[in-house]
Amino acid sequence: MSDLLERLRTRGWRLTAQRRVVAEVLEGDHVHLTADEVHARAAQRLPEISRATVYNTLGELVNLGEVIEVSTDHRAKRYDPNAHRPHHHLLCARCGAIRDVHPVGNPLADLPESERFGFSVSEVELTYRGICPDCTV
Amino acid sequence: MSDLLERLRTRGWRLTAQRRVVAEVLEGDHVHLTADEVHARAAQRLPEISRATVYNTLGELVNLGEVIEVSTDHRAKRYDPNAHRPHHHLLCARCGAIRDVHPVGNPLADLPESERFGFSVSEVELTYRGICPDCTV
DNA sequence: ATCCTACAATGGACGAAGTCCAAGTCAAGT
DNA sequence: ACTTGACTTGGACTTCGTCCATTGTAGGAT
Structure with a gap:
């Protein structure tokens, strides 16, 4: 998954502690967390991280095609890091x-x-x- | 579409002016209005109708299987009256x-x-x- | 035709999810 | 180590929707 960070860095991403943590939280298969869940887990490793930053970072990852937004139920969006294998x-x-x-x-x-x-x-x-x-x- | 109202009445629906107006607003093909759009159009015919009533009525129509909830983008839900032909x-x-x-x-x-x-x-x-x-x- | 009452409508407060912004912070190139 | 523009912060704000106490009324009973 540091592949991801590497890829982003070559695309001009400034590599901050916050972004690193968000990317780490999204590691794995069948991961579909809401923004708030991502924030909660990120905050365990980096307590000062703000909700706004989590939203910003998730939005950027979506724009870069590294994460897919999924709205399954009609509630909060979920974020799916399995963006490179269509499914x-x-x-x-x-x-x-x-x-x-x-x-x-x-x-x-x-x-x-x-x-x-x-x-x-x-x-x-x-x-x-x-x-x-x-x-x- | 008064078929719809008839059907609902035999199912114990109390036929109020508000419900009638909401049902009328939903008439037609390829109709996919948000709750607020339904409210705006209903209010043209019945100015005092409240948002809460529109939400209630739409929810009931969904439960009765007369209307389908669609969440296309990640914004407001839309209501699709074409519930009897799967699509x-x-x-x-x-x-x-x-x-x-x-x-x-x-x-x-x-x-x-x-x-x-x-x-x-x-x-x-x-x-x-x-x-x-x-x-x- | 009128009365009753259970069901429905109202509107305003509340809540969840998400966006925006001005001010402060910091990664990374020089 | 300096500098600077990109990043982060937190709180206010918006949108969409739910809840609830109060008021109104549809439709059966008389």
């Missing part, structure tokens, strides 16, 4: 758990010309919903 | 225009067992993004 999401309707998934096939091809209304369609986002094993019990 | 959404990344679309194929079948993580998957939501004809110019 979709599966979420538990009961507890809100989120997993990254890779369906086969290309849904972009499934939208007939007659259903495009003259749009140039470039992206598709899929969200599966269900009940996770923990909630099925 | 997905196509939206313009520039101006936010939304169209109802009906892709062929079933994305539920495209999620392999190995990608289900033990979930019982029951629903899938598709959002296409692109640029609409008006914004392409």
